[in-house]
Amino acid sequence: MRSFRWQDRWRTRGYSHKPATKLYNGWLAGVPMMLGVESAFRAERQSPLDYWEVATPADLWSTLVRLKQDADLRRAMVDQGQRRSPAVRPESIVQRWLDFLRGVALPAYDRWTTRPLWRLGYGQQQRLRATLSRVDTKLRSALP
Numbered sequence: 001m002r003s004f005r006w007q008d009r010w011r012t013r014g015y016s017h018k019p020a021t022k023l024y025n026g027w028l029a030g031v032p033m034m035l036g037v038e039s040a041f042r043a044e045r046q047s048p049l050d051y052w053e054v055a056t057p058a059d060l061w062s063t064l065v066r067l068k069q070d071a072d073l074r075r076a077m078v079d080q081g082q083r084r085s086p087a088v089r090p091e092s093i094v095q096r097w098l099d100f101l102r103g104v105a106l107p108a109y110d111r112w113t114t115r116p117l118w119r120l121g122y123g124q125q126q127r128l129r130a131t132l133s134r135v136d137t138k139l140r141s142a143l144p
Contacts (some may be wrong), residue, residue, distance in 0.1 A: 023044055027088060030117060035051045049077050101139075
């Protein structure tokens, strides 16, 4: 939770591009999560047990009391996090990126670089070929 003040929440409303890293870290750590009202968290939510949403200090306090008193709820939230955590482990994320690069980006790049260059002038063709060669070398050396 960044802040309970409405002025601060208004100022940070444009952070829709930020990932739900706090939530992922909670799942990976095996702890029940209490998080603020943010679109990244809501986008990841599949179950009420994924995390507890708090919007005010009173919400935070009542959630803390409830989690302290209800061991079954704590255990259920931890279990849910363990079920969700494999998808956000670093090796899973790396694999998804590799699948994207190999299955989508590189084939599209290969199609793009083999298109006829007859419409470009000679100087433009030379610059494009040199740039594409450097990009190709970097991409292919970065992939295992």
